[in-house]
Amino acid sequence: MLPFRFTLRSTDGAARRGEFATPHGVVQTPAFMPVGTQGAVKAILHRDVEELGAEIILGNTYHLFLRPGDELIARRGGLHRFIGWNRPILTDSGGYQVFSLASRRVISEEGADFQSHLDGSRHLLTPERATDIQARLGSDIAMVLDECLAFPATREAAAASMTRSVRWAQRSRERLALLRTSAVDGVTVSNPGQAQFGIVQGGLFQDLRDESADATVAIGFEGYAIGGLSVGEPVDQMYAVAGDTARRLPVDRPRYLMGAGTPQDLVECVARGVDMFDCVMPTRHARNGQLFTSEGRLNIKNARYAEDDGPLDPQCGCYTCRHHSRAYLRHLYLAGEMTAGALNTLHNLSFYLDTMRRIRDAIAFRTFDIFRQEFLRSASRLSPDS
């Protein structure tokens, strides 16, 4: 029996309140996973991430594979020990970053041949290799390697890509089964309780999504992700595909929408049955001075905040809002102080994680629809540039 176990606690419409157990602890769902690309959530410390209430973070296989290397990390006892983070970690497969390399990669049935953005060295990322690397990293949840479709895509391209992703998912699963039962030469399994999620593709074509979902579920994974969304399509289409796909996935497994999104996206996709999210938006926007608040988005560079003694968000109880004014945060940002990145990151992550807490409470109390309407109304009050 694997340590990974998902328990559905309650539902409110399509929204689901649950939790999953991993070798490094339990995660309440719906969950947001801060992105710790290279083994750190940018600009802040692990203790900050913990204090914010994050129960799981995401690590990027592509970056960690290239630097410092999965073998070095395995020799250190795996990613948790190496980075000193003892709570759950999910790793992606590395595929998304490799596909983003555009002219520096060649895709074949075997896998993705790519050139490192760091030193130009060539590497072949196959479903087996992505599984091996993640086994060495020892994350609590590994992702299968999938083909990331460019947007927009023709139906033909989406279908070909989707069926290849299913074949890669099958190879990823077989590789993990092998790693679980017997040592594969040269591969250290840093976390024997590692779970593996399959990924549904198919672009914006719902019949392809259905086919992908059925085939991926037929292989059998501890959880299922919805990939290839949040790549530039209109939000309504994203919501529709996420919702229709979530509905087709097994009730007893967590559903993870990869790479989304705005706070509104999170609320809308929870409403359609999604349990897990990750996104660089709160952390990246923070470093660029874009702050999320209960009244909408705010650009701290704006001159209107130069003498504003109020907190970023009067509704927020984070360290930044308890101790600092918009005037000070604007000053630090304009002065190029690293501390601005830290304070803004604390706030934006707090906003995201607090939104997830409120979502979970609302589902448990079966008041999710009221929460959702209120949240969307207040979030739309400020435009992105205010």
Added chain:
Amino acid sequence: MLPFRFTLRSTDGAARRGEFATPHGVVQTPAFMPVGTQGAVKAILHRDVEELGAEIILGNTYHLFLRPGDELIARRGGLHRFIGWNRPILTDSGGYQVFSLASRRVISEEGADFQSHLDGSRHLLTPERATDIQARLGSDIAMVLDECLAFPATREAAAASMTRSVRWAQRSRERLALLRTSAVDGVTVSNPGQAQFGIVQGGLFQDLRDESADATVAIGFEGYAIGGLSVGEPVDQMYAVAGDTARRLPVDRPRYLMGAGTPQDLVECVARGVDMFDCVMPTRHARNGQLFTSEGRLNIKNARYAEDDGPLDPQCGCYTCRHHSRAYLRHLYLAGEMTAGALNTLHNLSFYLDTMRRIRDAIAFRTFDIFRQEFLRSASRLSPDS
């Protein structure tokens, strides 16, 4: 009666254990002041600075005057309120930065005419203006404007510069007296209990130093600084001048060696009667991967640390050393993660502040000389590049 009050608790040789009271709290001496140039100690949060045990930080008048401006800060209630730091703050006069502008400043008896490094705007920094700006900032300790001598300097240049600094000190003191007794048009006094320190100059010529000390003490300040050292002179000369100058200063006032230095410098100058220090070295070196440890200096970039699971310093109890390995810190540094700057800054400041605690204990127990010998022996074990 002013809130500023220095109390000498005990001595051990020339080393002094004391404390001074300010409107924002008490500071134990000998003290090290982390530098918060633009209203933040670079890369970390105020709560980190507090947890490290820093009782006072330094703010740079030049930077705060140019951005966001002393008048804006005064409208926010002063620097403490603006930056959300409720403990003591010392501000420099801005002179050091202005003199560092080299070709972009012209010095006259009136003051220093300079061009902003930010936008090229011209400003005149006089003793009166430096006093006014610091009154608006409302620091707990303000410094007089002094002329910063280039190193090396002829005796003639040193003498001329020193006597001008004395005249400027007199003007600074008179301006503060005026600010204290009656409102000067357009100057908000953000902190009525602000103290002011004079600065002893005179280069490496001890008779000029003596003359400067006597003249500055004759004006009368709440404390005295030793300026113009740690500018490139051999350490032995720095120690000698600091010691001889400290000895000439009143026993009942704190003595502040400006801009020094290495941990060894701190220990050596405490041994010669200095009570206060500030330096960017621990924070700047941290961001450059240079770490101070009980075994000497360490360069985290070094390949030898790639698989080193030990802490930066086995003797250190800081957050970084409790949670992270040299291997992880090397990885974060090479990956360019901002978190590396934060973790390294926490460690270096912890090393400095912990050294000051050990110094204070040793003086109180009259074991300072043993401490000093042991400290210097272990600190010399690693070269700066190991």
